[in-house]
Amino acid sequence: MPSDSNKILFHSRYQPYDRRKGSERGMNVILTTEESELCNFLTLVTQNMKENSPELPSVELRIAGGWVRDKLLGYECNDLDIAINSMTGCEFGEHVYNFLRLKGYAAENIHKIESNPEKSKHLETATTKIFGREVDFVNLRSEEYVEDSRIPSKVTFGTPEQDAYRRDLTVNALFYNIHTRKVEDPTKKGIVDLKEGLIRTPLDPYETFKDDPLRVLRCIRFASRFDFSIDEKILVAVKNEQIKNAISAKVSRERIGIEVDKMIKGPHPALAIKLIYEMNLYDTIFAPPQDYLGTLDNPKIAVCLAKILEWLLLTSNENHLHVNLSSRTPEDIRFLYLASFLAPHKTIEIPSKKKNHTSFHHVIKESLKLKGSDGDITNKLFSFIDQITTVANQNLFTPSDRKSLGLLIRDIGSQWYNAFILALICELLPKYPDIESGILNESYKIIEKYNKLVDLIIDLELQNCFNDKPIINGKEIACLLSLKQGIIIGEIQKSVIEWQLENPGGSKGQCEEYIKNKYRDVKSS
Template identity: 50%
Template sequence: MRMALNIATRLLVPVVHHGPSLTCVRGFSFSQSPTLVLPLHSHRPAKTLLQIATTPSFRSCGCAPMSTFQVRDKIDLSDVERRIFDRLLATLRHFDLQTQLRVAGGWVRDKLLGKECYDIDIALDNMMGTEFVDKVREYLLSIGEDAQGVCVIESNPDQSKHLETARMRLFDIWIDFVNLRSEEYAENSRIPSKQRFGTAEEDAYRRDLTINSLFYHINTDSVEDFTKRGISDLKSGKIVTPLPPKATFLDDPLRVLRAIRFGARFEFTLDEDLKVAAACDDVKDALAAKISRERIGTEIDLMISGNQPVKAMTYICDLTLFWIVFSLPPEFEPYISDGCERLCISYLDTAWNLIHLLGESTFTAEQKRLTLCAALFLPLRNTTYREKKAKKIPVVNHIIRESLKRKAKDAEMVSLLSL
């Protein structure tokens, strides 16, 4: 661990060169195009590595063009998936149920893209998840099989759980069961004010993105695209909301960050109307007011830990959300210069490129996450503010502890890496 932190620390030491500078915080000036010192264990010339890391071809990993994906016409089930769905269909026959079973969301998207996914969420059209899981358990017992891991996850809107979810394990795969639903939101809350059983079409349109609105109908072994554009957006690589984007984001502003995360992850293009809506003041105000800082921090962690952290942060910056997400102490905000966020991303980009140059195996996932966080906030490393008791606190600590609600040890490690 200490050796890896040593490597990370040296990665993040800036070398100031002559040339234009950008004042990020009053009293501090940093190089507009930062370069970084490489670890001492490297036997390759530092100059050569740095030149490679800052060439356009190498730096493109943060700004790659949209990837083209082949989208399958149908879903090919694995042997385990087929056995799982056979048990569910057998439960319907055993109790003579007319329930329609649909797999929703990310599993459908990933299977159509030819990717394996073990996150199976099943939506039911006429009963609650707990009711159906009880039926499945009873059927399994009748054929001499054990029902494993049956539990109920209570609704928790702060964790994006608006409905009670029933869960069980079949053939070592966890399956979640919920009912199809239609939702209405109160003006100042992301918690639905009204919920009721909905149709599959209503449920599809309440989803965050068209590529996440697809269903796999288990009863008929078919893919359903009720928005009429989920598959086409998947093929063309577009991030689009099923309903008008501003209304979608005002209902649940967390969807703005999810759109950014999926756009970066798949290297898809954000829809122009979506970008306009995400950057408007009403949506930014709603993101700051309605979404818990824990949920924002979780989304940022997923972006930083993902395959395109620079692209994700660039989207956040382009949509003028940077200081909404990474909020500063109110009295400190006037001292941040325009363009500081671009400098933050420039440091992140260089660190990301160098991590790839050295080999990702040099770091654990956690070390890589903390290293990239430290790089992102490197321009703020020497800036502090005073609390009520006149104690000086690093601004970076405030961002990590208060804006993102991450653990105290995260703030301590990022500060250590930035020394």
């Protein structure tokens, strides 16, 4: 058995929340200078209203939600949502605007953002900039739901307690009172759950998810974002078939896609897909087409691939992954995790009269409503796995391999590094139990094969060959061989590229001689 020091841990690519101190961790909000100035200013606005408009109800201001959570966890947050107890956000925004002008500050117009339930905005919001910082104003609210919709049927003014209990999670139901400069925890669970690293709903999770099943996905996203555990009651509720059906019936595919994309872009995508798998939600979220050929693979494959990918990217120095493979951009990493998440769909096809095609485009465009280009790239990454694996497992390379390697990279295009990584993690898949246990010798051997292949590609100066243009263009070929433009010109241009790959130091004149000899009997059709 491996020692604890050899155990592979799947670390975050961002600094994770440190739960080791548990309840000993301090839960204090420390304002920046700019935040303190803003709170002071908003306090003056309410004092001015009280002095000059005594007929108005007393106004209390609280910073709500994510800002409070993040500040208590030691993160900075730029999203400032100000909750108002006795008037709408637009009404209070006008008072802010007038006070800014009264004091001679730059005052931007108040922008009214209409309610948009599909984007989880159930009340109109007012937004403006104060001292250059964007601030949203919204009133405290209470909500009621009907059976067949996740959109509240009735939204009214509420107390801080009512507003807190209608929120998705206890850790998102905290307030920072601008006047007292203290954190308020109406559910009496938010601060405890932050200390313990727990995702929990303020009310019974079954009723919470029945009202708004999108909150199931938000539980997963926040648990993976902060590396928190999920309350056992949530896990039980989610496995209820009525909740799964509610996700499909009430939550738009666009909203599902938005949440999944945020999980993928977050610090712990592998944890997100693990939770999706453990909650038996894979088919619900990554819904396959209605009619398909083959059998959807076990969703656990997506979990294992994502964890192997996380290990490769986050411990690249320790596992000796080639720097050109480990140095991926955030967009590259997004593509790779998306491909890992969708790997179980590799084994099914959508029937078609001409040619069956993969289900990746369907899942990405229909089940998740992501960009069509995401489907194109995912499909491309998977389509070259077998070829890349075959090349990586060749023991000997000859000079003629420059052409075959170059053509492979040209076929893949700019995504070739990502395609190599996906092929690598797929080849490492049978080794996942060993990787998880810290038994790494065989995995290192597989990684080294891909490292050598990348070194060879760089030594042969092929890493950017997908950008190379034919040294002889179409018009020049037509003139050289006395041909008319047509399909044959394209075929000859492919031969030009092949010659260039085989003769990296060759001149244009030498290529022309090669083409004249090879195609001397070709005539225009």
